[in-house]
Amino acid sequence: MSIIDEVRAIVPRGNISGQGWHNFNCPSCGDSRGRGGVLFTEDGFIYRCFDGGCTYNLRNLGWRKGGCFGRRQKEWFQLMGGDVRDLPIKEVQGDKGYQAPKDNIPTFTEFKTFSMPDNWQILWDSDNEDVKQYLMDKTNGAVQSSNILYDPSDPSCYIVPFTHKKEVVGYVKRDITARKGEKRMNGYAPPQYMAGQDRIFDKGYKYLIVVESPLDAMMLKTVGVRSNVLTKSQVKLLRMSRMTIVMVPDYNRKEAAGFIKVAQENDWYLSAPFSKDIRFKDIGDVIKYGGMLFTIERILAERTKRLVLMK
Ligand SMILES: [Zn+2]
Numbered sequence: 001m002s003i004i005d006e007v008r009a010i011v012p013r014g015n016i017s018g019q020g021w022h023n024f025n026c027p028s029c030g031d032s033r034g035r036g037g038v039l040f041t042e043d044g045f046i047y048r049c050f051d052g053g054c055t056y057n058l059r060n061l062g063w064r065k066g067g068c069f070g071r072r073q074k075e076w077f078q079l080m081g082g083d084v085r086d087l088p089i090k091e092v093q094g095d096k097g098y099q100a101p102k103d104n105i106p107t108f109t110e111f112k113t114f115s116m117p118d119n120w121q122i123l124w125d126s127d128n129e130d131v132k133q134y135l136m137d138k139t140n141g142a143v144q145s146s147n148i149l150y151d152p153s154d155p156s157c158y159i160v161p162f163t164h165k166k167e168v169v170g171y172v173k174r175d176i177t178a179r180k181g182e183k184r185m186n187g188y189a190p191p192q193y194m195a196g197q198d199r200i201f202d203k204g205y206k207y208l209i210v211v212e213s214p215l216d217a218m219m220l221k222t223v224g225v226r227s228n229v230l231t232k233s234q235v236k237l238l239r240m241s242r243m244t245i246v247m248v249p250d251y252n253r254k255e256a257a258g259f260i261k262v263a264q265e266n267d268w269y270l271s272a273p274f275s276k277d278i279r280f281k282d283i284g285d286v287i288k289y290g291g292m293l294f295t296i297e298r299i300l301a302e303r304t305k306r307l308v309l310m311k
Contacts, residue, residue: 002088003092031054052206124144139288142291158174165198169193170187194234195225196217197223200240208245209223209246209247211224228255228259235265245268263307271300273295
């Protein structure tokens, strides 16, 4: 039998996800929730575990026809109950001169520091009561502990600074009186930057919540991708996190499509904490209603891999 046939023979029967993952308890980390999964590809297979901290979570295992079935692959094969002596030696050795296809997707983890204009100040030190009140209402008071900025020459605006490794690398400026267009929202951010993306590599947390809005991300101390469509580089970076990812898409079906697609492709959780309650149109509404803790609890309680959005 070929290597692929041998691998097929040891994968437990049963639970197959819509994307073709054969899910079962990972034999490496003592998992009992079916977090291990094999995906058969065109010319090989991938194994990964969705249990944060498992060695197969930190680094996928894979093999493709032509490549060498090395020590790591053999270890896994035995862990799965296979016997390496059953494997065809020729295939195990791989083709001479075989080169694994390269992953050419770059990640962006360094950004230039942005020099802020001298007249910007901390909003809470200013006397702009209108903007302060607006934000207090909008965030149920949560915003008070954050470094929102204020530009005295633009009195109806507040500024959310984008920080990375404790440096400011950009900002978004929001005019609370403008309904739409350039005036409502403008700013600067390095391409590929996600608000709060340092947190992808935080240790000690179980979940990483991913939202769209940088203000929501700042409130929830999480990651805001600033768009409803993620780039390949952003997806790759999120995949490098050891936390379990929970994506919170917009309530609008069309707007949510990008988040839903990426979550399904990567077997991440989705959460629409507003879906069962008509009062909540988006995550901002949930924060406004119940504050931060309420919102985080609700996001986690509603997490699912089969999201059905309201109309
Ligand atoms: Zn595992």
